[in-house]
Amino acid sequence: MDLRKDKKKDMLCTAVALAAMFIVLLVMELTMKSTSILFTVMKKGVIYALVAVSMNLLNGFTGLFSLGQAGFMLIGAYTYSILSMPVSVKMGESVYKYYDCAIGIELGIFPSLILAGVIAAVFAALIGLPVLRLKSDYLAIATLGFAEILRALFQWDAMGPVTNGANVLRQYKDLTKVKIPFTNIQFPPTLFCFLVSGICIAIIVLLINSSYGRAFKAIRDDEIAAEAMGINLFKHKEMSFVISSFFAGISGAMLAMFQYTVQAAQFKTAMTYEILLIVVIGGIGSVTGSCIASFLFIACNEWWLRFLDESSNNILGLNILRSGFRKVVFSIIIMIIVLFFSKGIMGDREFSWARIRAFFARFKKKAAASEGGEPNV
Amino acid sequence: MSDSVLRMEDVTMQFGGVVAVNNLSLEVNRGEIVALIGPNGAGKTTAFNCITGVYEPTNGQVFYEDKLIVANHPSGKMKKAYQGMNSEKYIHVKPIDPTPDQITKLGIARTFQNIRLWKSMTVFENVLTAKHMRARQNVFSATFRLNAAEEHRMHEETLALLEEQNLLQFKDDLATSLPYGLQRRLEIARALATEPKLLLLDEPAAGMNPQETEDLGQFIVQIKEKYDLTIFMIEHHMDLVMRFSDRIYVIDFGKLIAKGTPAEIQANPKVIEAYLGVADDE
Ligand SMILES: Nc1ncnc2c1ncn2[C@@H]1O[C@H](COP(=O)(O)OP(=O)(O)OP(=O)(O)O)[C@@H](O)[C@H]1O
Ligand SMILES: [Mg+2]
Numbered sequence: 001m002d003l004r005k006d007k008k009k010d011m012l013c014t015a016v017a018l019a020a021m022f023i024v025l026l027v028m029e030l031t032m033k034s035t036s037i038l039f040t041v042m043k044k045g046v047i048y049a050l051v052a053v054s055m056n057l058l059n060g061f062t063g064l065f066s067l068g069q070a071g072f073m074l075i076g077a078y079t080y081s082i083l084s085m086p087v088s089v090k091m092g093e094s095v096y097k098y099y100d101c102a103i104g105i106e107l108g109i110f111p112s113l114i115l116a117g118v119i120a121a122v123f124a125a126l127i128g129l130p131v132l133r134l135k136s137d138y139l140a141i142a143t144l145g146f147a148e149i150l151r152a153l154f155q156w157d158a159m160g161p162v163t164n165g166a167n168v169l170r171q172y173k174d175l176t177k178v179k180i181p182f183t184n185i186q187f188p189p190t191l192f193c194f195l196v197s198g199i200c201i202a203i204i205v206l207l208i209n210s211s212y213g214r215a216f217k218a219i220r221d222d223e224i225a226a227e228a229m230g231i232n233l234f235k236h237k238e239m240s241f242v243i244s245s246f247f248a249g250i251s252g253a254m255l256a257m258f259q260y261t262v263q264a265a266q267f268k269t270a271m272t273y274e275i276l277l278i279v280v281i282g283g284i285g286s287v288t289g290s291c292i293a294s295f296l297f298i299a300c301n302e303w304w305l306r307f308l309d310e311s312s313n314n315i316l317g318l319n320i321l322r323s324g325f326r327k328v329v330f331s332i333i334i335m336i337i338v339l340f341f342s343k344g345i346m347g348d349r350e351f352s353w354a355r356i357r358a359f360f361a362r363f364k365k366k367a368a369a370s371e372g373g374e375p376n377v
Numbered sequence: 378m379s380d381s382v383l384r385m386e387d388v389t390m391q392f393g394g395v396v397a398v399n400n401l402s403l404e405v406n407r408g409e410i411v412a413l414i415g416p417n418g419a420g421k422t423t424a425f426n427c428i429t430g431v432y433e434p435t436n437g438q439v440f441y442e443d444k445l446i447v448a449n450h451p452s453g454k455m456k457k458a459y460q461g462m463n464s465e466k467y468i469h470v471k472p473i474d475p476t477p478d479q480i481t482k483l484g485i486a487r488t489f490q491n492i493r494l495w496k497s498m499t500v501f502e503n504v505l506t507a508k509h510m511r512a513r514q515n516v517f518s519a520t521f522r523l524n525a526a527e528e529h530r531m532h533e534e535t536l537a538l539l540e541e542q543n544l545l546q547f548k549d550d551l552a553t554s555l556p557y558g559l560q561r562r563l564e565i566a567r568a569l570a571t572e573p574k575l576l577l578l579d580e581p582a583a584g585m586n587p588q589e590t591e592d593l594g595q596f597i598v599q600i601k602e603k604y605d606l607t608i609f610m611i612e613h614h615m616d617l618v619m620r621f622s623d624r625i626y627v628i629d630f631g632k633l634i635a636k637g638t639p640a641e642i643q644a645n646p647k648v649i650e651a652y653l654g655v656a657d658d659e
Contacts, residue, residue: 203520210519211528214498214506221495228429228489230481230510230571239516285497348497 010353018198022191029188041299043175043193047254049294050197052278053204053287054247059276060285060348061208062240063220065140067272068127071147072245074267075123076116076252078154078163081262084112084173095164095171102161109173113196113253120249121242123150128241132234144269154264163264170261178257193254200247205287207243216240281337282344289346305330380406381443382575382607383428383485388437389461390423390631397423398434399631400462405575410601410608412622414615416651420631421611422490425577429487430477436461438470441483441575448473482510486573488564490580490611494552500563501548505535507570535570542566557584561593569604576600578610582617590614594621619643627651 029039051069058064082103090101107115131142153159155166163169175189207213215236218226227233256262278297282289308326337344349355383405390398398420405411413421427434427447435455439447450467451459495503508531514524522528539545542562547555552563561581568576581597582590594617601608612618618625619639627635627642629651635642642648 206522207516207520210516210522211506211509211512211514211524211531212516212519214502215509217497218495218506218509221497222493224431224477225489225493225495227477228431228481228487228493229507229567230478231506232476232478234476243516 006354013353022194025191025194026188029190034189037303039190041295041303042190043258044255044302045295045298046193046197047251047258048275048278048298049291050200050254051248051251052275052282052290052294053201054244054251055275056279056282056285056287056290057204057208057216057247058240058244059279060283061213061220062216062237063223064132064237064240065136066143066241066244067140067269067276068124068143068147068245069248069275070267070269070271071143071150072120072124072248073252073255073271074147074150074154074264075120076249077256077262077267078169078264079119079249080112080116080253081169081172081256082162083107083115084109085169085171089171095167095169096161097167099160099164101164109178109257112173113250116253117246117249120252121246124242124245125238128238132237132241144272147267147272148269151264151267166264168261168263169256172256172262174260175257193258196250196254200250201287201291204243204247208287212236212239277334280344281334281341283346283348284344285348286344286346286350288351289344289349292345300330300333380408382407382409382441383609384440384443385424385428386438386440387463387466388424388427388434388439389459389463390420390427390432391435391455391459391461394458394460396460396631398427398628400437401628401631401633403626403633403636405607405609407607408601408605409623410597410610410621412618412625413609413611413628414613414618414625415628415634419628421628422579423631424628425487425579425611428480429485429577430475430480433472433474435459436463436467438467441480441485445470445473446475446480446483478510481571481573484572484574485577486568486571486575487577488561488568488579488581490583492557492560492564494560494563494567496551496553498552499549500544500552500555501535501539503552503563504538504567504570505531507567508535511572538566538570558589561585562596565600569600573604573606575607575609578608578612580611580613582612582614585614587616590617593617597621 025042032038051073055066055069058066083105084107085095087104087106089095090103090106095101127143127146131139131146134142154163156163157165159165175192176186178187178189178192179185180187208216215226215231218229218231219233219236223233252267274297278293279290281297282291282293305326308329309323381404385401385403388398388401389396401420401424403411403413413424415421423432426432427437428439430447434447434449436450436459437448438445448467448470449472450470451461451464452472456464495506498506512524512527512531514527518524519528536545536548539548542565544559544563544566547559552560555563561583565576565578565581578597582593585593597608597610598621600606610622622639625635625637625639625642626633627645627648634647634651635645637645
């Protein structure tokens with residue numbers, strides 16, 4: 001009985017915290033300059049948080065070491081851009097300069113976003129058929145290979161009428177084109193990213209805590225036992241792979257919205273490694289860890305460490321600060337994290353109100369004990 | 378309906394040059410407790426793995442409730458390398474190689490010799506997860522909690538199973554933090570959660586003291602009655618085997634060397650000989 005009450009209280013706390021976050025965001029967006037670096041970091045951070053959580057669903061919760069994330073983001077980004085681009089732009093001269101665009105339709109932002117996920121999921125379902133029969137390292141290599149093949153395919157001349165070849169796509173519906181429904185007022189872009197990512201992450205969390213999530217964890221912990229208890233390995237792996245790719249696709253689409261232009265060359269293996277790094281730093285098997293690490297990673301990369309790249313910041317006549325130095329410091333920080341927090345920031349735990357309450361309870365006790373004067377050893 | 382629950386016919390499992398199970402035929406009938414015994418490395422676990430779809434046997438057939446569930450004959454490279462018997466007998470039977478989950482779905486559940494609990498999960502979750510297979514739900518309904526009634530049923534049944542096994546007080550502990558004997562109990566509970574008709578136990582009493590072994594024997598009889606089970610077990614504790622099983626099969630080097638009631642087996646010179654060879658490690 002008590003447990004259920006606690007659960008209700010926790011849910012209330014979470015709801016209040018989320019509502020507060022969204023209100024603060026809204027107020028910030030209405031009052032602060034929209035070009036502030038803070039917004040850039042938050043937008044990109046939350047987009048990466050989604051793809052990191054989707055990767056964690058595979059690597060952390062199902063135990064499938066897959067490295068195809070950038071490939072599925074690429075599919076999502078392209079699907080979104082191509083579908084949401086106005087027909088007049090496609091048929092005009094400005095984007096598809098060297099090709100006649102073959103896709104003569106234009107969709108709204110939401111249908112394009114959903115389809116970005118769906119197409120990524122369809123590709124994942126096909127790729128999963130051969131690939132998911134492989135184990136650990138082989139699976140990683142195969143998914144990495146497929147992601148690279150996808151990138152090559154999208155850059156291929158013959159695909160030009162669809163993908164515009166290796167050239168950039170632009171003038172599609174980016175973040176500034178999002179309107180508040182039934183009005184012509186612009187939707188606050190950071191809030192939009194938080195809403196879409198938030199809903200997607202919430203769905204993944206619901207999945208992880210469902211009966212299927214338990215089956216995924218069973219496969220991760222012991223495949224042979226999972227199979228012996230009636231869990232169809234292939235079906236569940238494929239399911240996890242497809243769902244993960246669906247959300248990677250959506251995250252790719254949002255990245256395209258955020259960037260204003262999109263090009264296949266961007267979705268290299270290095271991007272997958274960045275996401276993997278976020279997952280590892282946050283903690284393999286922790287959704288909150290992935291979210292926290294994603295913001296930290298993007299903030300360091302885009303903001304906090306930027307001063308290291310400016311040679312004008314050098315003092316003492318030592319010329320160590322120069323373009324690229326940021327990456328050196330960044331690598332060192334990552335090495336320190338991996339060495340000293342080998343399980344990442346959160347390990348495989350999640351943020352929980354119970355732990356916070358316990359922390360404050362301990363804190364109170366300590367304070368009370370020190371007031372009493374008697375150190376109890 | 379006949380009484381045969383499990384029937385193995387000429388099952389041979391050959392790994393490279395090692396014939397781990399050699400032309401094994403046996404039968405387990407409804408409501409029986411049947412034991413499979415033999416010295417270390419005799420091929421007992423391998424026989425279980427051939428039934429449960431972990432291995433594809435090289436030759437032979439397995440029937441469950443008179444339905445053919447596993448079938449194979451030597452083919453490809455194995456055609457030349459095959460060292461067993463009856464290589465031609467099943468050539469006209471279409472090979473059937475089910476995955477372990479398909480076998481479990483039919484109603485055959487098992488435990489493992491080297492305990493295989495899900496280590497990141499609690500005692501409760503270990504049993505609950507085994508209920509996944511039979512739950513009426515799909516990934517959509519489960520994610521969006523449209524299966525609340527089904528989920529509730531799974532929770533209640535899991536609690537009932539844990540209660541029955543005296544594991545309820547440990548329900549929120551990590552499965553691997555339990556003492557060894559209780560982990561074995563939990564594995565049985567987890568297997569029962571898949572709602573089997575035939576339960577395969579691989580050395581359920583391994584590592585238990587005489588008192589615990591006796592308790593386990595009583596417990597096996599008890600769940601057999603309660604869930605209307607048939608039990609096929611591998612066991613090294615002779616007192617358990619002799620006291621609780623209806624019939625015994627003895628294998629050595631993969632081959633069946635004796636079968637019969639406990640009394641017959643105890644008097645069988647072949648069995649004594651097979652066991653004397655390894656008697657000093659008991
Ligand atoms: N996957 C495998 N590959 C090769 N050889 C195997 C394999 N599995 C089992 N064997 C061999 O088959 C033989 C029988 O092994 P098995 O595990 O079935 O014995 P067991 O009767 O269960 O013994 P124990 O009492 O020690 O559990 C052994 O010689 C073993 O080395
Ligand atoms: Mg064995």
